[in-house]
Amino acid sequence: MSDEITGSETCVVCGKTIDGTSGVSHVAHQGRNFTLCCPICLQMFDRARDRFARGERPQSLLDELMNQTTWKETGR
Numbered sequence: 001m002s003d004e005i006t007g008s009e010t011c012v013v014c015g016k017t018i019d020g021t022s023g024v025s026h027v028a029h030q031g032r033n034f035t036l037c038c039p040i041c042l043q044m045f046d047r048a049r050d051r052f053a054r055g056e057r058p059q060s061l062l063d064e065l066m067n068q069t070t071w072k073e074t075g076r
């Protein structure tokens with residue numbers, strides 16, 4: 001299941017190099033495997049899978065998603 005994963009991995013959301021496996025998630029999307037370093041990045045990825053899957057890592061996209069999350073959390 002994780003045969004394709006070798007050596008160090010990089011979180012597709014924050015770009016951080018991942019050491020160890022604690023908190024790390026792997027998500028399959030469009031036939032590819034994406035690595036997320038923590039539940040927060042996983043959440044971000046889930047909100048804009050297609051945009052992240054294109055290989056983009058726009059900071060504005062992250063800000064946008066962060067803002068949406070904040071609204072949701074504090075909205076009610």
Ligand SMILES: [Zn+2]
Nearest residue numbers: 011014037041
């Ligand atoms: Zn991350």
